[in-house]
Amino acid sequence: xxRLALLLAALAASGCASSPDADPxxxxxxxxxxxxxFNDAFDEAIAKPVAGxxxxxxxxxxxxxxxxxxxxxxxxxxxxxxLLQGKLQEGVEDWARFAFNSTIGLLGxxxxxxxxxxxxxxxxxxxxxxxxxxxxxxYLILPFLGSSTLRDTVGTGFDWYFAPLAExxxxxxxxxLYGLYFVNTRxxxxxxxxxxxxxxxxxxxxxxxxxLQRRRSLIYDGSPPRIREEVxxxxxxxxx
Amino acid sequence: xxxxNVSRCLLFFSSLLFLKGVAAQEPTAPDVLVKxxxxxxxxxxxxxxxxxxxxxxxxxxxxxxxVLPHFNFASMTALAMGQNWRAxxxxxxxxxxxxxxxxxxxxxxxxxxxxxxxxFDFRPLRAKPSDTDVMVQVRVLQPGAQPVPIDYxxxxxxxxxxxxxxxxxxxxxxxxxxxxFATVVRNSSIDGLIKDxxxxxxxxxxxxxxxxx
Numbered sequence: 470x471x472r473l474a475l476l477l478a479a480l481a482a483s484g485c486a487s488s489p490d491a492d493p494x495x496x497x498x499x500x501x502x503x504x505x506x507f508n509d510a511f512d513e514a515i516a517k518p519v520a521g522x523x524x525x526x527x528x529x530x531x532x533x534x535x536x537x538x539x540x541x542x543x544x545x546x547x548x549x550x551x552l553l554q555g556k557l558q559e560g561v562e563d564w565a566r567f568a569f570n571s572t573i574g575l576l577g578x579x580x581x582x583x584x585x586x587x588x589x590x591x592x593x594x595x596x597x598x599x600x601x602x603x604x605x606x607x608y609l610i611l612p613f614l615g616s617s618t619l620r621d622t623v624g625t626g627f628d629w630y631f632a633p634l635a636e637x638x639x640x641x642x643x644x645x646l647y648g649l650y651f652v653n654t655r656x657x658x659x660x661x662x663x664x665x666x667x668x669x670x671x672x673x674x675x676x677x678x679x680x681l682q683r684r685r686s687l688i689y690d691g692s693p694p695r696i697r698e699e700v701x702x703x704x705x706x707x708x709x
Numbered sequence: 710x711x712x713x714n715v716s717r718c719l720l721f722f723s724s725l726l727f728l729k730g731v732a733a734q735e736p737t738a739p740d741v742l743v744k745x746x747x748x749x750x751x752x753x754x755x756x757x758x759x760x761x762x763x764x765x766x767x768x769x770x771x772x773x774x775x776v777l778p779h780f781n782f783a784s785m786t787a788l789a790m791g792q793n794w795r796a797x798x799x800x801x802x803x804x805x806x807x808x809x810x811x812x813x814x815x816x817x818x819x820x821x822x823x824x825x826x827x828x829f830d831f832r833p834l835r836a837k838p839s840d841t842d843v844m845v846q847v848r849v850l851q852p853g854a855q856p857v858p859i860d861y862x863x864x865x866x867x868x869x870x871x872x873x874x875x876x877x878x879x880x881x882x883x884x885x886x887x888x889x890f891a892t893v894v895r896n897s898s899i900d901g902l903i904k905d906x907x908x909x910x911x912x913x914x915x916x917x918x919x920x921x922x
Contacts, residue, residue, distance in 0.1 A: 492888065540854070591855045660823045667913060668816040670889050670905055678885045686879020691858055693879070 495608040495677060504610040505673050511613065512655075517662075520655035534578040535653045540589065541570045541577025542633050549631075550592035554600045562587050591687055595624025599688035608677055616680035736869035740834035742779060743845045743861055747829060750775050754824060765917045768818045776817070781864065781871035782810045788873065789886040793894045801899050808906035813882070815913050827851050841865040 491498050524532065548563030566582035566589070574581040583589060598620050599605065606619025617625060629635065634650065637643040669675030685693050737745075753771055754760050760768045786806045787794045797805065832846035842864050848856040862874035862881075874883040893902045 536854070589855045664816060664819055664823075667819055668812070670893060670909060674889050674892060675885060678888050679880045682880045682884060683878055691879060 492677075494605075494681060497607050497609065501608065501610040501677075502673055504612055508610065508613065508615060516651075516655050517659070520652055520659060523652050524656045524659060532653065532656065535649065536657065537570070537574070537580050538577045539634075539650055539653065540580070541567060541574070544570070544589075545633060546628065546631055547590055547592045550594060550597045551590065553597045554592070559590060563590060563592075593624055594627035595621035595684070596688050598624055599684070605681070605684065608681065616676060618681075618684070621684065736865070738834070739836075739843050739861075739863045739865075739870040740831065740845050742870055743847060743863075744831045746775060746779060747831075747847065750821070751824065751829075754821065755826070760822075763822070765818060765822070768822060769814060772814055772818055772821070777810075777814070779870070779872055781866065781873050782806050782813075784864065784871070784873040785809065785813075785883055788883045789890055791887050791891060793891065793899060797899050801903065804903045805899075805906070808903060808910060809886075811910045812906060812913075815910070815917075830856065843870075 495501065527535075544563050544567040548560045548567070551557075551560035551563055566587050567577075569582045569585065569587070570577045570580060573579075580589070595618075603620050605621070609617045609619060609622055611617050611622060611625075614625070634646055635643065637646055665672060665676060665679075750771065753775070754768070757767070757771075760771070783802075783806050786802070786809045789809065790797065790805065794802070828850045830848040830850055832848065834843065834845060836843040842862070845861040845863055847859045847861070849859060850856050857878055858876070860876040861872045862876070863870045863872050874881055876882070890902055893905055
């Protein structure tokens, strides 16, 4: 936690060095771009090849079981966050998911709850803080972890601090689970990341805007208040 | 009045009647349109062996024929350009719409190629009959994960309902491109943006040719 505080202080300090025409949501762009470059190099050299090999070696059915296993453990704190946001029914449903999937679903590898019609949700501490009215703060790219904001970084700290995975013993088992979690997560993202590469002129900007939009949408559970876009020119009769 | 003029007048009036008949007929409702097109395209892909084995050109031709007519790319480009749209000449606008359309179609094709029999949940349309700007909501269901919402922002035009923005998981394509476009225009120019888009499209085209070999 102390290291995190130091990191944040360093980030805040380097914020003074930002260029004048920077995006107001991303005052630390020069530093973020440097971390982005580092992450990208790490991803190209290690994470992506490992995830690709993992995907090629393991059948999709098995990978789905792995995803389900981790997804099930997370339902506990998804429930906690739903309750913290005052969403009582949702929270109870998340825990019902965990109860069914951990038992009938054999430690979570089968998502029987979804088949029963109890829907998977997406919550974390960052969203809870957002729901409580905490502003996102500056956009941040975290080493290895990628896109975040100041608020979501603190949220992620809470997520990991409470993560049941961290309780796994012996340590070797815990670390293997961490490893599996990251490889599996990266493998899930292989298609999305190649799409991003295709669609974007500047991947950094594209990813940043997508992240910020996505988080905003998640905080409001998919229906954020619409920002009315004003384009004074009606689209267009000169082009056909 | 000679015979020729009379027949011309009749033709004129009958064409007016015909136009009126067309105008009186309501266009297909936006949610019905999205559902029909989605299911039709997905079925074509599921049945076509060449597309399934990665024939990108054929997939793009299906998109061209089935999906593109329901998009208003001029609207999309104008919205993504924001303030800069007004500064563009008609020729620049034409080139922008053209290049942006190509890029979106290629990206869309890649997304579709990754489709593997997920189920769709077409949400009931929440709009008044008089609305001319609606959001059609579809959710892609996948086991073990939160459903992915895909929202189509659609506007009513003389030629039926047209999509002018797509939101995937709450991320608006148009809004996402707006920052990118604005940055490129600020750092170079509108022509610079056109060049960037065209270069991007060429790279993607080349890559898909190389993958074919």
